[in-house]
Amino acid sequence: MRAEQLAEEFPTIGLDDSAVAAARFLANRCLPALIVVDHQLHPYAVLPASQVLRFMIPPYVQQDPALAGVVNEKAADQLGASLSGHTVRELLSGSLDELPVVEHDATAMEIAEVMGRMHASLVAVIRGDILLGAVSATRLLEEILPQ
């Protein structure tokens, strides 16, 4: 089984789209991640839902996780407000070391290796610059587990 056979059509979002729109997209469709494309619609990054949540956390809590419990419930519930006015590009800042991307002819082993190494729940499948779709971790598990 090759990546292009496993790839499913997956929603994409633009780099300069709003962060709130990306978060709503993820929440409404229960997606683990979104594929971010640049102006030429080439895959640019994979935006996991966890990265969106990370962006919402105040920097002082990121530096000192003990402070997460110190803030009361009312203040903690207002986390979502921190997304407004930001773009998807800003959500990605600092998280773009390497893209979870495989070529169309990658095997299940190669896809699993990328997912495992990068802790990615979604891997984009490309042929050259063209985005073919994506393989989710659940889709891959479904395929490789013995019946």
Next chain:
Amino acid sequence: MTVVAVGVFVTTYLLIASEKVNRVAAALGGAGVMLALGIIDSEHAFFSHESGIDWNVIFLLLGTMIIVGTIQQTGLFEYLAIWSAKRARGRPFRIMATFVLITAIASTVLNNVTTVLLIAPVTVLVCERLRLRPVPFLIAEVMASNIGGIATLIGDPPNIIIAGRANLSFNDFLIHLAPLVALLMVGYLGLCRWLFRREFTYRPELLDEIMALKEREAIRDRRLLITSLVVLVLVIGAFVLSSALDIEPSVVALLGAGVLILVTKITAEEAVREVEWPTLVFFMALFVMVGGLIQVGVIEDLSRFVTSVTAGRLFLTTMPAFRS
């Protein structure tokens, strides 16, 4: 050879100061060049007490870093800072004063950078709740950390190096510098009050936001906190007694670190992960480079020159050190 040694040292120093190259890479490069050119040989660099790496300094730093790394996981700082902000009833200057005092006191036993890294996030949190600019508070803490670090032998790496070279004990530092630091802090708090006077806008309507913070939640592991504090007190006691017992402070720090790893659930891997290895490597490389300068006689010539210019007067002789 003297010109080459000075050239290597100055080039490395400029690279470090310009921050164009990572300071550890620059120092290691400089030390490597000094060794490769034979300015200092490996025997002197690694084994000489006079011109080699001062392993007492390195192991003292290593031991204290392990102890500090464990204490910083307890949440004690966050607890103290939030508790004091509540006691200050949200009044900005009182909060700054208590944060400054916490920072200065902590800096007497912890590394300055670590202290600021511990106090900064909670400062930003408190300032955010009170709609205050955190920058004046952070600046005040950075300065307090530097002042507090002067008080003890382990407060700052330069203190450790000076103590090692001048044979000064923990108590020498404590007796001569701690009272001075206490006086400096009084003056410093007055300066903060004046310098940042426009930043202390008190808004009573925001008091609830501070009072709603739950400082007890910051303590992640009560047992670890108690054990670490007991070990810290014992280590400080041993530092005080080290000269009477004829034990090097480095041995005390290493023993403390070892005991802490043994009596807590922290693994050795977790403990050494908190060690600032780049800082240790940086100091080792600096020792090698300074050792090179000692070997070619530059340090001796320099001290002779300074003594002749100042005619041996102590105050003037120490001026170059102040300038550094």
